[in-house]
Amino acid sequence: MIYKGNAIKYGDNVDTDVIIPARYLNTSDHKELAAHCMEDIDKSFVQRVKPGDIIVAGNNFGCGSSREHAPIAIKASGISLVIAKSFARIFYRNAINIGLAIVECPEAAQEIAEGSEIEADMDRGIIRCINTGREYSAPPFPDFIQKIISSGGLIQSVAKGIIT
Amino acid sequence: MGMTMTQKILAAHSGNDTVSAGQLILADLDLVLGNDITSPVAIKEFRRLGKDSVFSKDKITMIMDHFAPNKDIKAAEQCRMCRDFCGDMDISHFYDVGKMGIEHALIPEQGLVTAGNAVIGADSHTCTYGALGAFSTGVGSTDMACAMAVGKAWFKVPAAVKIELKGSLRKYVSGKDVILHIIGRIGVDGALYKSMEFTGEGLASLSVADRLCIANMAVEAGAKNGIFEVDELTLDYIRSHGGAEPRIFKADPDAEYDSVLSVDLSEIEPTVAFPHLPENARTFDSIGDIPIDQVVIGSCTNGRLEDLIAAAEIMKDRKCADGVRVIIIPATQQVYLDAMEMGLLKIFIKSGAVVSTPTCGPCLGGHMGILAEGERAVATTNRNFVGRMGHTGSEVYLASPAVAAASAVTGKISSPWEVVKA
Numbered sequence: 044m045i046y047k048g049n050a051i052k053y054g055d056n057v058d059t060d061v062i063i064p065a066r067y068l069n070t071s072d073h074k075e076l077a078a079h080c081m082e083d084i085d086k087s088f089v090q091r092v093k094p095g096d097i098i099v100a101g102n103n104f105g106c107g108s109s110r111e112h113a114p115i116a117i118k119a120s121g122i123s124l125v126i127a128k129s130f131a132r133i134f135y136r137n138a139i140n141i142g143l144a145i146v147e148c149p150e151a152a153q154e155i156a157e158g159s160e161i162e163a164d165m166d167r168g169i170i171r172c173i174n175t176g177r178e179y180s181a182p183p184f185p186d187f188i189q190k191i192i193s194s195g196g197l198i199q200s201v202a203k204g205i206i207t
Numbered sequence: 208m209g210m211t212m213t214q215k216i217l218a219a220h221s222g223n224d225t226v227s228a229g230q231l232i233l234a235d236l237d238l239v240l241g242n243d244i245t246s247p248v249a250i251k252e253f254r255r256l257g258k259d260s261v262f263s264k265d266k267i268t269m270i271m272d273h274f275a276p277n278k279d280i281k282a283a284e285q286c287r288m289c290r291d292f293c294g295d296m297d298i299s300h301f302y303d304v305g306k307m308g309i310e311h312a313l314i315p316e317q318g319l320v321t322a323g324n325a326v327i328g329a330d331s332h333t334c335t336y337g338a339l340g341a342f343s344t345g346v347g348s349t350d351m352a353c354a355m356a357v358g359k360a361w362f363k364v365p366a367a368v369k370i371e372l373k374g375s376l377r378k379y380v381s382g383k384d385v386i387l388h389i390i391g392r393i394g395v396d397g398a399l400y401k402s403m404e405f406t407g408e409g410l411a412s413l414s415v416a417d418r419l420c421i422a423n424m425a426v427e428a429g430a431k432n433g434i435f436e437v438d439e440l441t442l443d444y445i446r447s448h449g450g451a452e453p454r455i456f457k458a459d460p461d462a463e464y465d466s467v468l469s470v471d472l473s474e475i476e477p478t479v480a481f482p483h484l485p486e487n488a489r490t491f492d493s494i495g496d497i498p499i500d501q502v503v504i505g506s507c508t509n510g511r512l513e514d515l516i517a518a519a520e521i522m523k524d525r526k527c528a529d530g531v532r533v534i535i536i537p538a539t540q541q542v543y544l545d546a547m548e549m550g551l552l553k554i555f556i557k558s559g560a561v562v563s564t565p566t567c568g569p570c571l572g573g574h575m576g577i578l579a580e581g582e583r584a585v586a587t588t589n590r591n592f593v594g595r596m597g598h599t600g601s602e603v604y605l606a607s608p609a610v611a612a613a614s615a616v617t618g619k620i621s622s623p624w625e626v627v628k629a
Contacts, residue, residue: 056395056484060592065571069274069281071248083594103396103429107590108571109331111248111347132400132431133331137347187231187361198252201353 044165046124046144048095052157055101057084059113059134062105068112076112077119094121097161099152101127105134111141118143124163126170126181128152139188140197146170151179209459211367212434213402216342216456220325228366228463236266237324237341239354242310242567243271245329247285248348250292253355261296262358268300268319269293270310273567275303278574308539308565311335311423311507315415316539321445322437323454327351327360332507332589334425337403338418339445340437340455345426365402365431368393369464372409374473379623381517382417383509383587383607386424387478389470391488399429401465404458406436409472415444416513423508424589427485477622479585480605483593491622497604501584502527502615503596505536505563506570509587509608512542518612519551521623522558528618533560534569534576560615572596578603585614 061084063076070076081088098104098117104127105113114137117125125138128149138145144165151170155161160173170179183189194200210218214226221232241249246269253261261267269289274282286303293301302313311332314320322340326333331345346360354360370389390397403425405418413421418435425433435441437455445453479494481487504510504518515537527533535555537543543565546552552562568575570588578584578597584604586596591603604620613621 058590058592060571060590060595064594065244065573068244068571068573069279069285071251071285083599103399106395106429107331107592109245109329109333109345109347111245111329111349114347115248129396129399131396131429133345133347133426136350140347140349185231191361197349197353198255201356202256 044144046095046097046163046165048097048123048161049093050097050099050155050157050159050161051088051092053084053098053100056103056106057100058107059105059110060107062113063110063116068110071112073115073119076116080116080120089120092120092122095123096121097163098122098125099155100125101152102129104130106131109133111137114138114141114143126151139191142196146181148179148181208463209461211402211404211462212436212456212458213342213367213404213432214364216323216325217362217364226364228364230364231361232364233359233361234325236327236354236358236360238266238268238320238326239351240268240270240310240314240328240333241351242273242330243275243282243286243289244273245348245351246289249329249351249355250288252349252352256352256356258356261298261355264297265299266358267298267355268302268314269298270302270313271304271307272309272565273571274573275307275566276564306540308542309507309510309567312510312538312542315339315419316448316541318449321450321453322441323456327354331426332423334430334432335419335423335507337422337425337432337434338415339441340435340453342432342434344432365400366465367402367404368398369467370403370405371467371469372405372407372472374409374471375412376472376475379477379609380475381607381609382413382420384475384478385470385472386421387480387485387488387605388475389468390424390428390485391478393428393468395427395484395486396429398425401430403428403430403433405433406458410436410438412472414513415440416511419511420508424485427589477607477610479610479620480591482591482602482604485591485605494620497583497620499531499585499614499619500582501576501578502531502533502611503536503569503576503584503586503588504608504611505538506567506588507538508589510536510538510542512545514587514608515542515546515551518608519554521609521612521626522560522616523554525558525616525626527559527615531615531618533615534563535560536563536568537565539565569596585611585620587611
């Protein structure tokens with residue numbers, strides 16, 4: 044799978060309360076959640092995000108609440124991939140389970156600048172910054188996780204009998 | 208190679224003799240839980256599986272606590288979806304208004320979890336039950352949906368941080384101060400993906416309420432779970448709450464830890480976490496005069512009877528400061544009833560505080576005490592992120608019930624000693 048888009052950059056410890064504030068958790072409608080994505084950290088996000096764009100963030104992205112509404116809001120807003128130095132573990136799980144592509148790559152997360160054009164080949168584990176020409180490598184997912192992703196998410200992998 | 212407590216529980220639940228850090232396993236679950244915010248998403252996903260029954264009607268629990276009693280029409284619809292689903296699936300442990308409490312206070316109290324269990328919950332503070340020697344961790348709604356269907360979840364076996372406790376707590380210092388102190392030392396990602404394994408002779412001085420509070424906030428250090436060694440106090444608690452037969456897993460002497468943190472309980476002071484991260488821990492030598500607008504005493508972290516007793520001891524025969532709104536939320540119906548019978552509610556009301564029915568409400572900026580722009584709260588809750596309790600321009604300071612009660616009385620962030628000496 045190849046992801047292409049422009050970088051939208053954030054710092055460390057972006058928590059799920061700023062990704063999707065709890066005041067919007069009285070719904071699970073994807074479009075409604077996307078309309079408030081990143082609202083408490085970046086009011087301009089919803090206006091400037093374009094389909095395919097890639098979030099590039101620091102350490103512990105998605106820390107805090109277990110709300111799946113957070114990766115859902117990000118995915119529904121058009122973001123194709125999140126690159127971070129590290130992810131909080133529940134967010135990491137949730138993203139895999141709902142089919143939002145994520146990758147840990149500290150070097151790429153450090154160096155790629157806001158607005159840069161990125162091309163990421165996640166089958167080969169290569170992230171390329173078009174503006175600088177620099178390439179970064181990221182470890183591919185373990186087999187078990189790849190099976191979940193390739194079957195379309197956790198629900199599909201249970202439905203297909205991969206997990207029984 | 209030896210195993211940690213967490214690794215032993217995961218091995219026993221996945222049919223393996225041994226497991227090691229980094230290994231992916233599929234584990235059988237003893238309890239699967241969700242609340243009124245996360246369960247609706249899980250129910251929708253469950254329906255997509257096309258199953259007409261859950262894996263066990265007795266091993267699933269749904270608790271209406273976040274936006275309940277229903278704060279608005281959408282919240283009412285979400286609770287109804289849970290109510291209908293639990294009815295359809297004949298789920299035994301459905302807790303609605305009147306029976307419900309804040310999930311992580313209610314579940315141990317109701318004896319739904321015991322030592323040696325493997326538990327997941329679609330709520331990040333599910334790590335609370337590690338206090339009783341269980342492996343328990345927060346997941347998302349899709350994990351909950353699949354777990355309701357098959358009674359299993361996938362895990363990456365975590366590496367561990369060993370926390371060696373020694374000494375005993377001083378007056379007006381509690382489990383909350385211990386965990387804020389630890390997060391202050393290691394940071395909000397200090398135990399990322401790992402288990403925090405609490406052990407050492409200092410355990411004996413920590414009440415079960417203290418341990419529940421400490422394990423509750425393991426996730427605020429990024430941990431997968433926090434777990435306490437089981438002792439007589441744990442067993443007494445489990446038995447007196449009607450829990451199932453405990454299974455005790457002790458760490459092997461040669462278990463491997465990524466790091467070891469030594470904590471002398473006798474050196475810990477009342478601690479406050481400043482906005483906007485739980486790692487911004489400070490003690491009163493570096494706090495200064497910070498006036499406040501609101502105090503919240505409650506939540507899954509500190510809404511237990513012991514917490515209300517600590518607050519009442521300080522608020523008894525004292526008035527809340529002018530201009531400070533003080534909101535006290537017993538975490539469960541039983542805590543409410545006990546507090547009433549002990550006369551604690553009278554102390555709170557006479558001091559000028561309000562006492563609410565159990566709800567997570569203000570902790571996550573849901574309802575029952577939202578902050579306006581520029582307002583400041585001292586809360587016994589677990590997160591002080593930007594906008595957590597209301598406006599993005601408001602501030603939350605995390606503290607123990609004793610510090611929160613003292614602050615209610617003085618109108619600024621205060622150590623209990625300021626009030627008691629006065």
